[in-house]
Amino acid sequence: MPTNSPLPAQLRSVQRQHIEHVFQLGEGLDSPHTPAQEMIRHSWLRCLNEYQLDPTQPRPARVVPQQTLLEHRESVDELLHVARAGVEQLYGQISQLGYVLLLTDQRGITVEFRGDPRQDQQLRKAGLYLGADWDERFAGTCAVGTCLHDRQAIICHRQEHFDASHISLTCTAAPIADPQGNVMAVLDISALQSPTQRESQNFSLSLVTLYARMIEDAYFLQRYRDCLMVRLDTSREFVHVNGRGLIAIEENRQVIAANAIGRELIAEHQRRWPPWSTNPTPMLGELFECEITDVLSINSATDDQIRAFRARASNTIYFISLLEPKRPRSSQPAKPASASLPESLARLGADDPAMRKVQKLAERLRNETSVNVLISGETGTGKEVIARALHESGNRANYPFIAVNCAAIPEALIESELFGYEPGAFTGGRAKGMRGLIPQAHGGTLFLDEIGDMPLALQTRLLRVLAEREVMPLGANTPVKVDIRVITATHRNIESMIQQGEFREDLYYRLNGAQLRLPALRERADKLYVIRQVFNDVVSERGGNASPRLRADAISALLAYAWPGNIRQLKNALAFALATSESDEITVHDLPDQCLSQRITRQASPPASEMNHDTDPTLLTTLKEQHWNISAVARALGVSRPTIYRQMQRQGIVPPNWQG
Numbered sequence: 001m002p003t004n005s006p007l008p009a010q011l012r013s014v015q016r017q018h019i020e021h022v023f024q025l026g027e028g029l030d031s032p033h034t035p036a037q038e039m040i041r042h043s044w045l046r047c048l049n050e051y052q053l054d055p056t057q058p059r060p061a062r063v064v065p066q067q068t069l070l071e072h073r074e075s076v077d078e079l080l081h082v083a084r085a086g087v088e089q090l091y092g093q094i095s096q097l098g099y100v101l102l103l104t105d106q107r108g109i110t111v112e113f114r115g116d117p118r119q120d121q122q123l124r125k126a127g128l129y130l131g132a133d134w135d136e137r138f139a140g141t142c143a144v145g146t147c148l149h150d151r152q153a154i155i156c157h158r159q160e161h162f163d164a165s166h167i168s169l170t171c172t173a174a175p176i177a178d179p180q181g182n183v184m185a186v187l188d189i190s191a192l193q194s195p196t197q198r199e200s201q202n203f204s205l206s207l208v209t210l211y212a213r214m215i216e217d218a219y220f221l222q223r224y225r226d227c228l229m230v231r232l233d234t235s236r237e238f239v240h241v242n243g244r245g246l247i248a249i250e251e252n253r254q255v256i257a258a259n260a261i262g263r264e265l266i267a268e269h270q271r272r273w274p275p276w277s278t279n280p281t282p283m284l285g286e287l288f289e290c291e292i293t294d295v296l297s298i299n300s301a302t303d304d305q306i307r308a309f310r311a312r313a314s315n316t317i318y319f320i321s322l323l324e325p326k327r328p329r330s331s332q333p334a335k336p337a338s339a340s341l342p343e344s345l346a347r348l349g350a351d352d353p354a355m356r357k358v359q360k361l362a363e364r365l366r367n368e369t370s371v372n373v374l375i376s377g378e379t380g381t382g383k384e385v386i387a388r389a390l391h392e393s394g395n396r397a398n399y400p401f402i403a404v405n406c407a408a409i410p411e412a413l414i415e416s417e418l419f420g421y422e423p424g425a426f427t428g429g430r431a432k433g434m435r436g437l438i439p440q441a442h443g444g445t446l447f448l449d450e451i452g453d454m455p456l457a458l459q460t461r462l463l464r465v466l467a468e469r470e471v472m473p474l475g476a477n478t479p480v481k482v483d484i485r486v487i488t489a490t491h492r493n494i495e496s497m498i499q500q501g502e503f504r505e506d507l508y509y510r511l512n513g514a515q516l517r518l519p520a521l522r523e524r525a526d527k528l529y530v531i532r533q534v535f536n537d538v539v540s541e542r543g544g545n546a547s548p549r550l551r552a553d554a555i556s557a558l559l560a561y562a563w564p565g566n567i568r569q570l571k572n573a574l575a576f577a578l579a580t581s582e583s584d585e586i587t588v589h590d591l592p593d594q595c596l597s598q599r600i601t602r603q604a605s606p607p608a609s610e611m612n613h614d615t616d617p618t619l620l621t622t623l624k625e626q627h628w629n630i631s632a633v634a635r636a637l638g639v640s641r642p643t644i645y646r647q648m649q650r651q652g653i654v655p656p657n658w659q660g
């Protein structure tokens, strides 16, 4: 035990008193100031006697180096992924009350953190920070460290901390156990200041314990997602919403694993009937008075998919529901729910309500070639991709798909590009004339992107083509018959353009036979699927033998970002990460900085397409810097190429090679 050395003069008197109380307990003197809680008292004694911590030497918080933090995060990769939603929800409930949230691994290193960035300095100083080490051996009695030692939820309130530098904090922690019951992480909520009464934290204890259990159960469900699982509760009404017990069973009905409540039930059973074989887990039919067929038929034979069974050990009635495995174990992206769709449509989404609607409607429209389809959605949401998927899944798949970006062609050239021209039709044209894009699409699909940017005069001509199914190339005397399916796309509000007289109403109705509205990436419920899909696409586009992996910390950051440029921006970010990463593992540090700064907020950020560059001189400067390479400019400014073309049009910027 450290000697009762003189206290440094700079310690505040409250800290000096605290240190005296620690020594009093160490000397076996009970005073009204020594903690009432057994867990805390034992921990203080461990700190003095076992860890040889010197209370007169308060220790500054220790934050582990970045590389060490990465290694710790890696060890709980799967948990971090599963816990994310719980962490966000809990933090949403406590942040207004001045609390921060820490998730540590089983070594006490903070691997996930949520706190108010405005208090960054103070929080870091107090050790309420990503990478902070809360191991009891280093930090002394504290909620995380002592919870890890005793494997129990705990409040460590103000002077209950061992280290004098922590005595203004209030911390509450609960363990998160793996399916074998070993603590693998700790969930903690802490505040820099709090009322003096310890009881003020009782509610925090309930809340943090509840969320720790939910994370534990989510992890359990994820781990055993390919198994049959029974879910149980003593209340029929609660089984489906919050059945507390989970037991995973083998094909042969042997219990494989259980969550905390399930393990208690098994332990109770085994206290009465100790296992006689080396196999430590019972069969489901031993735990409950049940025929296994009654369990397996719960979903098909009952109205509410619940059946009651009596636990043999406790004689208690449990209401049981059955969770059947949904899909085979696979590290590949989840198979789209809409598996009956043609492949090119099915791969566009997994389980997002808006996307599902788009996929189903597209499926119905793919062969209805007389119905013109208008696709709307923010920039980069995949309007061209779905147009191609419509074409490829339909009966025109063996004919051309011609995509025309109306915003990218200079107004003076649109007409000749679309309709074609005869030799000598105009000065500067090719000597042999040119077959227009519309005739090129004959038999197939013409995709007119950014239709809102088509000049009014041309809208009239397009309307005529659609009505008469023929085009008149410039300089020609006879029209050319065309059989085309027309798909158009826009990110603009065409209805308001009609009101402003900028778009022909009759053309709009002709183009808008059916409308597919693509959701923004930030709103999609299947964002994880899209991230994995795009990652795989980028990896295969790069080629090579390496098989890079997207680590959970990177996925968390990608899920949290608002993606104003949608899937295109996601693709660019992943291509950047793959190009610049030095290893085969993409971590959060490989992602472009912007993905880490702009997280989703309640008020989503405006889409890139709505950003106002009208008065922004950076566009012209960047165009010059990038030698008028539009793709390079779009990349540099983080927007799509059509957005650049549109802004150029609005600002009257004409590239030097178009002048003439």
Ligand SMILES: Nc1ncnc2c1ncn2[C@@H]1O[C@H](COP(=O)(O)OP(=O)(O)OP(=O)(O)O)[C@@H](O)[C@H]1O
Pocket (backbone or CB within 6 Å): 347, 348, 349, 377, 378, 379, 380, 381, 382, 383, 384, 385, 386, 449, 489, 491, 533, 534, 537, 567, 568, 571, 640, 641, 642, 643
């Ligand atoms: N479901 C998807 N899976 C994988 N990649 C996709 C998906 N949807 C879009 N992408 C990719 O995102 C990028 C943008 O897609 P696309 O060009 O179709 O968007 P858009 O809405 O037409 O954009 P804009 O409005 O700017 O023309 C492309 O690189 C495309 O390959």
